[in-house]
């Protein structure tokens with residue numbers, strides 16, 4: 001399509017606002033233009049945090065000589081024509097605002113050539129006005145150079161952070177686009193140093209190596225299937241729980257190849273990790289989501305980084321389920337490896353032997369629910385230090401932490417009961433009076449409804465005193481007041497991103513689980529291991545710690561000098 005200025009009625013429908021907030025915004029707009037031009041190579045260079053220089057060079061279709069100047073007019077675009085196009089935008093840009101906005105706050109040079117042209121077109125602008133124009137030789141594609149950003153807008157310049165911080169924004173941005181477009185070769189040179197260089201071979205895992213390093217990239221778990229012909233389709237990579245980070249900034253979402261920020265999508269991913277991560281830890285995720293164009297509104301925000309989804313609940317569920325399924329399927333069991341001197345825990349390279357691969361089926365196999373549990377059948381041998389269950393599996397010896405394992409069993413039980421609104425409740429013969437501290441009382445008032453769904457019936461009874469009439473049956477009548485106080489305290493822990501529902505379930509599971517140091521009968525141990533086999537995530541306790549460690553048969557053979 002040729003470049004044309006949009007009609008006023010279309011302009012009025014476009015989310016208004018500032019496009020160029022900081023150097024990284026310029027880089028973003030220029031990269032998007034290169035991608036829209038079908039480039040397979042995009043080279044980015046920045047100096048002084050992007051304030052001194054930003055240059056983006058692509059091998060895309062170029063801009064025709066007679067349209068170069070028009071491209072710098074406000075609302076001039078080749079990507080949409082009329083109102084109808086606004087409903088299904090397939091390009092990254094469509095507002096026709098980037099080039100004029102950048103030219104208004106910097107010195108800009110463009111050198112571009114289309115396939116059919118012999119010579120390239122050169123254009124230079126200062127303060128938005130053309131100061132030089134001419135013909136020059138150049139390869140097919142477009143090179144945009146932006147110098148002295150915000151020099152004529154001191155207020156903007158003052159608002160910028162240090163060059164190092166602005167460089168950080170730029171390199172994060174380029175990383176995100178390289179993850180969204182593995183088939184495009186990106187290079188980023190910062191102050192003369194090669195900061196990123198992706199192969200452009202279409203393999204997302206190869207880009208992950210460049211962005212997050214070899215070790216993290218190898219550990220990442222594949223999610224979904226790009227080839228699936230369905231909407232919404234969710235695919236990409238997420239980290240195993242062992243690779244968690246302390247901030248949420250490692251969640252990348254691309255909706256129809258557009259990098260977006262979305263609380264909804266972040267929550268869906270974090271939800272999939274429920275019970276797998278320690279407090280304050282967050283996963284790494286790179287997820288692509290494809291949706292029909294009309295189900296996502298990208299015309300919400302001037303920088304197009306926020307979008308609106310038509311069917312939010314369905315999308316949430318699709319993302320949560322796809323990620324959860326991948327985690328459950330591929331969760332490695334921690335494996336004890338002898339390093340010289342110190343035993344250490346390492347994730348196993350191969351997913352664990354599946355139940356079908358076992359030598360012969362047993363009654364347990366038949367009794368399993370349809371969801372395939374990744375734990376093999378274990379034979380209990382005994383108890384160690386009144387804390388660990390020793391068991392034998394098809395490939396080696398297992399030490400199971402009895403408290404952690406029981407926590408996992410109870411956590412899933414409580415969550416499942418609550419989800420079905422079938423929490424087993426136990427009425428107390430006589431209501432119990434409990435006195436709470438002011439902070440606990442706050443939690444009780446704020447979380448009372450959630451507590452009720454877990455089976456706590458609590459009534460006010462004077463000064464910071466409450467009557468407890470029913471409790472979750474799980475607590476079996478022992479130390480119920482103490483359990484409630486523990487729950488309230490866990491709700492009050494600040495900086496813990498877990499939902500209150502999850503905190504209550506965790507606290508109940510932890511309080512009711514058998515302790516370390518408690519002697520168990522053979523039958524009790526067998527029962528616990530059987531229940532653990534039936535859980536969704538048997539290898540990890542709800543706090544994110546391992547429930548078991550394994551010594552493989554070959555490892556034992558080696559240790560005894562047989563292998």
Ligand code: ADP
Nearest residue numbers: 033037071077078093094095096097098099142
């Ligand atoms: P938009 O991308 O919203 O259309 P821009 O101001 O970013 O608006 O660009 C205006 C027009 O200039 C684009 O529609 C496109 O036709 C052309 N253009 C800009 N950059 C490039 C590029 N790197 N390669 C080819 N064409 C480009």
Ligand code: MG
Nearest residue numbers: 029033093098
């Ligand atoms: Mg653009």
